[in-house]
Amino acid sequence: MSSPVVSSNTLLGALVLFIATYVGWRWTNLWRFYHTLRGDMHLVNLRAHQKYGPVVRTGPNHLDLDLPGLIKTVYSSDGRWRKTDFYPPASNVMDGRVVDNLFSLQDPAQHARQKRPVAKHYSLAGVLSLEPYVDETIRLLCRMLEERYMPARSGGDGEGETGERFSPGFDLGQWIKMYTWDVIGQITFGKHFGYLRAGRDFDGHLWLSDKGADYLASVSQIPWLDRLIDKNPLFPVAGATALLGPTLQYLEERYAAARDDGHHNPHDDAAAAATTQPPDFLDKFLEAQREHPDVVDRRQVVGYLSINMLAGADTTAIAIKAVLYYALRTPGVWPKLVTSVRAALDDSTAEEEAVPSPYAELRAANRMPYLEAVVREALRMHPGVAMVLPRYVPADGLELPGGLGVVPPGTSVGMNPYVLGRNRGVWGPDADEFRPERWLRYGHGHGQKEEEEEAEDEETEEGYAARLRAMNNADLTFGAGSRVCLGKHLGLLQVYKVVATLVARYDLELVDPAKNWWVRCAFFLRQRGPDVRIRRRRRG
């Protein structure tokens, strides 16, 4: 649905209608600030919609919408729906100057200019070139888990064919977080940060990234606060900028290495021939600097690097943890996932040092439809980003459906992926249930609502395509339009490969299936856990 052209008189009338219609009045941005500090904004948004309907006022100039039909309008690619002042706090300060990044930029022209030199590196083809880095990190994750929780095979103690018991319980989620951070270090700088090897957050950076998210999510509700704190030119108090510390350090190291011996510089033919490592993101960004000197300077390279850290590691960890948590605790799902993944993969995946087949091969051939369904369902139930993604209404206003009125230009409107994921109009009365089958074709061996419905309830191909389209159209997990997530392919590659590897190699169970996990919404919907027990896969 596109926005209608509205005359100024109509707009005045619309404004009155607007004021009269909306419930859930909020005269100050402070309550959003408060709930962001509390970490329950996703639930507050959801309950508000359950109580007041699809349009809720959440501040003097803010409207929160639960209208999937408007996603294509509000998150369009036409450059008219600008990101609001919510975003600039995510910029960093370097050498006393504010450095914008692809996430924080508001101006569409500047954003397009900054995105052009690097977009191809985040395409599926670009990301596949980084797959060896992901594989290497998955191997390291497995090695560390085995050393710590599955020491040498004992055999013959009556505990099954491999003779192995389940380990004591531990927080697998923390290992997943260390895995995604090490992947980001590896693909960005060609070097793990070292969390997996250390088995802990040895430099406090993972903790710092959580605190950075807490800071950003809350000051972004009252953006001038950030200008007093992080962006204060006189007395800066590090906010988002603190996250840049390790990035700058690695950047300096890599600049120095490139200067000293040309190591791993893809433009140095001798060095390129001597290394089997594919170029990492820093190589690619430095190449962008050479190719587009008018757009990319050294600060810009830091902007690109910082976004990988800021947007790429925690979101991916959240997704993987959600997949494991929901699949393990929902009756019937884990055994089905295990059967389908193990059937699709070569048995050698369970062996030492192995990771599943190339990502493109697995997904293109749709060899693991149930894993695909589980991932999509986990992202619906627990999206990595669970706050409203706000945009300014452009000059011609926004007509709401169902006679709800016209929203005046300049109003901040947006939708929350978490709320959209529970919209009963799209997902049905079981929207709160984790049911991967909803992503599959009913009646084809894996997709029926109830087993007994299978025979009479075969879904046609067209029917399934239409249903899938409706679900895809309501999905804001990765944002949409010109500001859609740049790292979607990269994130999903990491999710699929690590989950498939864990399922293929190990038996897993939750320590306490009845226990709900700890969740906190600070833009990212981060969790603690899942706490699991693990053992090597049993044969037979």
Ligand code: HEM
């Ligand atoms: C499963 C993992 C991920 C999820 C769920 C996710 C989610 C999102 C969402 C919802 C947005 C839109 C935010 C908005 O409109 O306010 C976004 C933007 C973005 N994401 Fe991701 N993300 C993931 C992984 C990644 C990775 C791995 C990277 C890069 C290494 C990345 C880089 C970005 C960037 C650069 C943007 C801003 C795009 C722009 O405005 O042009 N993301 N992400």
